[in-house]
Amino acid sequence: MRCLLTLLLCITNIITTAQVKHPPVIIGLDHIPIAVSNLDSAAVLYKKLGFSIKNGRFHSNGIQNLHVKFKDGTELELITAPAVKDTLTAFYRKFIQEGGGPAFLALYVQDTNKLVSLLRNSRLPFIIDNGYPEITPPHPLDFLFFGGRNKSATDKPVHFAHSNTAESLISVWLAPDNTQQIRQLLSASGATLNATSAVLPEGKILFFPTTRRIIPHHPIIGVTLRVHDIQTARNVLTLAGFHVSISQTANGKSILLSPPVTGGLWLELCEEK
Numbered sequence: 001m002r003c004l005l006t007l008l009l010c011i012t013n014i015i016t017t018a019q020v021k022h023p024p025v026i027i028g029l030d031h032i033p034i035a036v037s038n039l040d041s042a043a044v045l046y047k048k049l050g051f052s053i054k055n056g057r058f059h060s061n062g063i064q065n066l067h068v069k070f071k072d073g074t075e076l077e078l079i080t081a082p083a084v085k086d087t088l089t090a091f092y093r094k095f096i097q098e099g100g101g102p103a104f105l106a107l108y109v110q111d112t113n114k115l116v117s118l119l120r121n122s123r124l125p126f127i128i129d130n131g132y133p134e135i136t137p138p139h140p141l142d143f144l145f146f147g148g149r150n151k152s153a154t155d156k157p158v159h160f161a162h163s164n165t166a167e168s169l170i171s172v173w174l175a176p177d178n179t180q181q182i183r184q185l186l187s188a189s190g191a192t193l194n195a196t197s198a199v200l201p202e203g204k205i206l207f208f209p210t211t212r213r214i215i216p217h218h219p220i221i222g223v224t225l226r227v228h229d230i231q232t233a234r235n236v237l238t239l240a241g242f243h244v245s246i247s248q249t250a251n252g253k254s255i256l257l258s259p260p261v262t263g264g265l266w267l268e269l270c271e272e273k
Contacts, residue, residue, distance in 0.1 A: 031077055033079045052162050061089050074149065099264060106145050107147075112132060141176070164236045167225070172220065254269065
Protein backbone atom coordinates (compact mmCIF):
# COMPACT_ATOMS: atom_id res chain seq x y z
CA MET A 1 0.00 0.00 0.00
CA ARG A 2 2.82 2.42 0.88
CA CYS A 3 4.48 1.71 -2.51
CA LEU A 4 1.16 2.31 -4.27
CA LEU A 5 0.68 5.65 -2.48
CA THR A 6 4.24 6.66 -3.35
CA LEU A 7 3.62 5.77 -7.01
CA LEU A 8 0.36 7.77 -7.06
CA LEU A 9 2.12 10.79 -5.53
CA CYS A 10 4.84 10.57 -8.17
CA ILE A 11 2.28 10.39 -10.97
CA THR A 12 0.38 13.36 -9.48
CA ASN A 13 3.59 15.39 -9.30
CA ILE A 14 4.43 14.57 -12.93
CA ILE A 15 0.96 15.58 -14.10
CA THR A 16 1.04 18.78 -12.03
CA THR A 17 4.48 19.68 -13.39
CA ALA A 18 3.33 19.07 -16.96
CA GLN A 19 0.37 21.35 -16.40
CA VAL A 20 2.50 24.27 -15.18
CA LYS A 21 2.96 26.73 -18.03
CA HIS A 22 5.90 29.07 -17.95
CA PRO A 23 5.14 32.74 -18.63
CA PRO A 24 5.71 33.66 -22.30
CA VAL A 25 9.09 35.17 -23.09
CA ILE A 26 7.56 37.63 -25.55
CA ILE A 27 4.80 39.40 -23.62
CA GLY A 28 3.22 41.54 -26.30
CA LEU A 29 3.60 44.41 -28.74
CA ASP A 30 5.93 47.33 -28.07
CA HIS A 31 5.90 49.82 -30.95
CA ILE A 32 6.01 50.30 -34.72
CA PRO A 33 8.41 52.80 -36.35
CA ILE A 34 6.68 54.31 -39.39
CA ALA A 35 9.21 55.74 -41.85
CA VAL A 36 8.11 58.98 -43.51
CA SER A 37 9.76 61.34 -45.97
CA ASN A 38 8.62 64.51 -44.21
CA LEU A 39 8.16 64.45 -40.45
CA ASP A 40 6.27 67.76 -40.26
CA SER A 41 3.74 66.62 -42.86
CA ALA A 42 3.32 63.30 -41.05
CA ALA A 43 2.66 65.14 -37.78
CA VAL A 44 -0.03 67.25 -39.43
CA LEU A 45 -1.64 64.12 -40.89
CA TYR A 46 -1.67 62.19 -37.61
CA LYS A 47 -3.08 65.16 -35.73
CA LYS A 48 -5.90 65.26 -38.31
CA LEU A 49 -6.45 61.56 -37.65
CA GLY A 50 -7.06 62.45 -34.00
CA PHE A 51 -3.72 61.66 -32.38
CA SER A 52 -1.76 63.68 -29.86
CA ILE A 53 1.92 63.94 -30.79
CA LYS A 54 4.91 63.91 -28.45
CA ASN A 55 8.24 65.32 -29.65
CA GLY A 56 11.11 62.89 -30.09
CA ARG A 57 14.67 63.08 -28.81
CA PHE A 58 17.98 64.10 -30.36
CA HIS A 59 19.77 61.35 -32.32
CA SER A 60 23.48 61.75 -33.07
CA ASN A 61 23.03 60.16 -36.51
CA GLY A 62 20.44 62.76 -37.53
CA ILE A 63 17.34 60.58 -37.18
CA GLN A 64 14.24 62.59 -36.27
CA ASN A 65 11.14 61.14 -34.66
CA LEU A 66 7.77 61.86 -33.09
CA HIS A 67 5.65 59.63 -30.87
CA VAL A 68 1.99 58.62 -30.78
CA LYS A 69 1.96 57.16 -27.26
CA PHE A 70 -0.52 55.14 -25.22
CA LYS A 71 -0.69 54.69 -21.45
CA ASP A 72 0.29 51.00 -21.57
CA GLY A 73 3.62 51.89 -23.21
CA THR A 74 2.70 50.81 -26.75
CA GLU A 75 3.09 53.39 -29.49
CA LEU A 76 3.41 54.36 -33.12
CA GLU A 77 6.65 56.17 -33.91
CA LEU A 78 6.89 58.55 -36.86
CA ILE A 79 10.51 58.56 -37.99
CA THR A 80 12.75 59.89 -40.74
CA ALA A 81 16.42 60.07 -41.64
CA PRO A 82 17.36 63.22 -43.59
CA ALA A 83 20.79 61.88 -44.62
CA VAL A 84 22.88 58.73 -44.63
CA LYS A 85 25.18 58.72 -41.60
CA ASP A 86 25.39 55.04 -40.67
CA THR A 87 23.85 51.64 -41.38
CA LEU A 88 20.47 52.50 -39.82
CA THR A 89 20.06 55.83 -41.60
CA ALA A 90 21.07 54.16 -44.88
CA PHE A 91 18.31 51.59 -44.30
CA TYR A 92 15.74 54.30 -43.60
CA ARG A 93 16.74 56.38 -46.63
CA LYS A 94 16.33 53.35 -48.91
CA PHE A 95 13.10 52.30 -47.18
CA ILE A 96 11.61 55.78 -47.60
CA GLN A 97 12.67 55.96 -51.25
CA GLU A 98 10.81 52.68 -51.81
CA GLY A 99 7.66 54.25 -50.36
CA GLY A 100 8.10 54.23 -46.59
CA GLY A 101 5.55 53.00 -44.08
CA PRO A 102 6.01 50.63 -41.11
CA ALA A 103 9.67 49.62 -41.09
CA PHE A 104 10.15 47.49 -37.96
CA LEU A 105 8.14 45.66 -35.32
CA ALA A 106 9.32 45.94 -31.71
CA LEU A 107 8.01 43.21 -29.42
CA TYR A 108 7.67 43.62 -25.66
CA VAL A 109 9.83 41.50 -23.36
CA GLN A 110 10.59 41.67 -19.64
CA ASP A 111 13.38 39.11 -19.24
CA THR A 112 16.17 39.67 -21.77
CA ASN A 113 18.16 36.67 -20.55
CA LYS A 114 15.29 34.34 -21.41
CA LEU A 115 14.89 36.11 -24.75
CA VAL A 116 18.58 35.63 -25.57
CA SER A 117 18.22 31.91 -24.79
CA LEU A 118 15.12 31.73 -26.97
CA LEU A 119 16.86 33.38 -29.92
CA ARG A 120 19.91 31.13 -29.55
CA ASN A 121 17.75 28.01 -29.36
CA SER A 122 15.87 29.24 -32.44
CA ARG A 123 19.23 29.75 -34.21
CA LEU A 124 18.42 33.35 -35.06
CA PRO A 125 21.26 35.85 -35.60
CA PHE A 126 21.11 38.84 -33.27
CA ILE A 127 23.05 41.60 -31.61
CA ILE A 128 22.40 43.46 -28.36
CA ASP A 129 21.58 47.13 -28.86
CA ASN A 130 20.64 49.42 -25.97
CA GLY A 131 20.27 46.37 -23.75
CA TYR A 132 17.87 44.45 -26.02
CA PRO A 133 18.42 41.92 -28.80
CA GLU A 134 17.60 42.71 -32.42
CA ILE A 135 17.70 40.25 -35.29
CA THR A 136 20.48 41.10 -37.73
CA PRO A 137 20.23 41.27 -41.51
CA PRO A 138 20.17 39.66 -43.91
CA HIS A 139 17.48 37.44 -42.43
CA PRO A 140 13.73 37.03 -43.17
CA LEU A 141 12.96 38.23 -39.61
CA ASP A 142 15.36 41.18 -39.53
CA PHE A 143 12.38 43.55 -39.20
CA LEU A 144 12.03 42.35 -35.58
CA PHE A 145 13.58 43.85 -32.51
CA PHE A 146 12.66 43.90 -28.84
CA GLY A 147 12.09 46.42 -26.07
CA GLY A 148 10.66 47.10 -22.63
CA ARG A 149 8.11 49.75 -23.64
CA ASN A 150 9.00 53.41 -23.56
CA LYS A 151 7.36 54.83 -20.45
CA SER A 152 9.16 58.12 -19.87
CA ALA A 153 9.26 60.60 -16.99
CA THR A 154 8.52 63.27 -19.61
CA ASP A 155 5.19 61.65 -20.58
CA LYS A 156 2.28 63.93 -19.73
CA PRO A 157 -1.49 63.32 -19.74
CA VAL A 158 -1.80 65.42 -22.91
CA HIS A 159 0.36 62.89 -24.77
CA PHE A 160 -2.26 60.18 -24.14
CA ALA A 161 -5.29 62.41 -24.76
CA HIS A 162 -6.07 61.34 -28.32
CA SER A 163 -9.25 62.96 -29.58
CA ASN A 164 -10.10 59.77 -31.49
CA THR A 165 -10.04 57.96 -28.08
CA ALA A 166 -7.21 55.58 -29.12
CA GLU A 167 -5.87 53.64 -26.11
CA SER A 168 -3.45 50.94 -27.23
CA LEU A 169 -1.68 49.14 -30.07
CA ILE A 170 -3.41 45.75 -29.93
CA SER A 171 -2.47 43.98 -33.17
CA VAL A 172 0.06 44.12 -35.98
CA TRP A 173 -0.56 42.79 -39.50
CA LEU A 174 2.35 40.91 -41.07
CA ALA A 175 2.97 39.51 -44.55
CA PRO A 176 6.43 38.02 -43.93
CA ASP A 177 8.64 36.14 -46.38
CA ASN A 178 8.80 33.20 -44.00
CA THR A 179 5.67 32.91 -41.88
CA GLN A 180 6.81 29.56 -40.51
CA GLN A 181 9.94 31.04 -38.91
CA ILE A 182 8.13 33.76 -37.00
CA ARG A 183 5.38 31.33 -35.99
CA GLN A 184 8.01 28.95 -34.62
CA LEU A 185 9.66 31.77 -32.68
CA LEU A 186 6.38 32.94 -31.18
CA SER A 187 5.28 29.40 -30.40
CA ALA A 188 8.57 28.71 -28.62
CA SER A 189 8.04 31.94 -26.70
CA GLY A 190 4.69 30.69 -25.41
CA ALA A 191 2.23 32.42 -27.74
CA THR A 192 -1.04 30.74 -28.72
CA LEU A 193 -1.15 30.13 -32.47
CA ASN A 194 -3.93 29.37 -34.91
CA ALA A 195 -4.06 29.39 -38.71
CA THR A 196 -4.06 33.17 -39.09
CA SER A 197 -2.67 34.69 -35.90
CA ALA A 198 -0.43 34.48 -32.87
CA VAL A 199 -2.00 35.59 -29.61
CA LEU A 200 0.30 37.08 -26.97
CA PRO A 201 -0.73 38.03 -23.42
CA GLU A 202 -0.72 41.69 -24.52
CA GLY A 203 -1.50 41.84 -28.20
CA LYS A 204 -1.91 39.83 -31.36
CA ILE A 205 -0.01 39.30 -34.62
CA LEU A 206 -2.11 38.64 -37.73
CA PHE A 207 -0.58 36.80 -40.70
CA PHE A 208 -1.28 37.56 -44.35
CA PRO A 209 0.20 36.26 -47.62
CA THR A 210 2.93 38.34 -49.28
CA THR A 211 0.43 39.26 -52.02
CA ARG A 212 -1.19 41.59 -49.49
CA ARG A 213 1.95 43.71 -49.17
CA ILE A 214 1.56 47.39 -49.93
CA ILE A 215 5.18 47.68 -51.13
CA PRO A 216 7.32 44.69 -52.20
CA HIS A 217 9.78 43.53 -49.52
CA HIS A 218 7.95 45.54 -46.80
CA PRO A 219 6.45 42.82 -44.53
CA ILE A 220 4.50 45.00 -42.04
CA ILE A 221 1.23 46.07 -43.60
CA GLY A 222 -1.03 47.35 -40.84
CA VAL A 223 -2.00 47.80 -37.21
CA THR A 224 -5.11 47.76 -35.05
CA LEU A 225 -5.54 50.32 -32.29
CA ARG A 226 -8.12 49.92 -29.56
CA VAL A 227 -10.33 52.97 -29.12
CA HIS A 228 -12.61 53.77 -26.21
CA ASP A 229 -15.46 55.14 -28.33
CA ILE A 230 -15.72 54.33 -32.05
CA GLN A 231 -18.46 56.92 -32.64
CA THR A 232 -16.23 59.66 -31.24
CA ALA A 233 -13.43 58.43 -33.49
CA ARG A 234 -15.75 58.59 -36.50
CA ASN A 235 -16.85 62.12 -35.60
CA VAL A 236 -13.22 63.31 -35.29
CA LEU A 237 -12.30 61.79 -38.64
CA THR A 238 -15.41 63.13 -40.37
CA LEU A 239 -14.78 66.66 -39.09
CA ALA A 240 -11.21 66.39 -40.40
CA GLY A 241 -12.52 65.56 -43.88
CA PHE A 242 -12.09 61.78 -43.94
CA HIS A 243 -14.92 59.69 -45.38
CA VAL A 244 -15.21 56.73 -43.02
CA SER A 245 -17.84 54.27 -41.87
CA ILE A 246 -18.18 51.95 -38.90
CA SER A 247 -18.24 48.21 -39.57
CA GLN A 248 -19.15 45.38 -37.25
CA THR A 249 -16.36 42.79 -37.05
CA ALA A 250 -15.78 39.67 -35.00
CA ASN A 251 -13.75 41.74 -32.54
CA GLY A 252 -16.07 44.73 -32.28
CA LYS A 253 -16.95 47.96 -34.06
CA SER A 254 -14.25 49.05 -36.46
CA ILE A 255 -13.08 51.87 -38.75
CA LEU A 256 -10.51 50.93 -41.39
CA LEU A 257 -8.22 53.60 -42.86
CA SER A 258 -6.28 52.79 -46.03
CA PRO A 259 -2.52 53.29 -46.66
CA PRO A 260 -2.88 56.45 -48.79
CA VAL A 261 -4.73 58.09 -45.88
CA THR A 262 -2.34 57.05 -43.10
CA GLY A 263 1.09 57.34 -44.69
CA GLY A 264 1.67 53.78 -45.80
CA LEU A 265 -0.22 51.26 -43.65
CA TRP A 266 -3.66 49.88 -42.98
CA LEU A 267 -4.82 51.45 -39.73
CA GLU A 268 -7.84 49.96 -37.96
CA LEU A 269 -9.54 51.67 -35.03
CA CYS A 270 -11.52 49.12 -33.05
CA GLU A 271 -13.90 49.43 -30.12
CA GLU A 272 -13.65 45.91 -28.75
CA LYS A 273 -16.68 43.95 -27.55
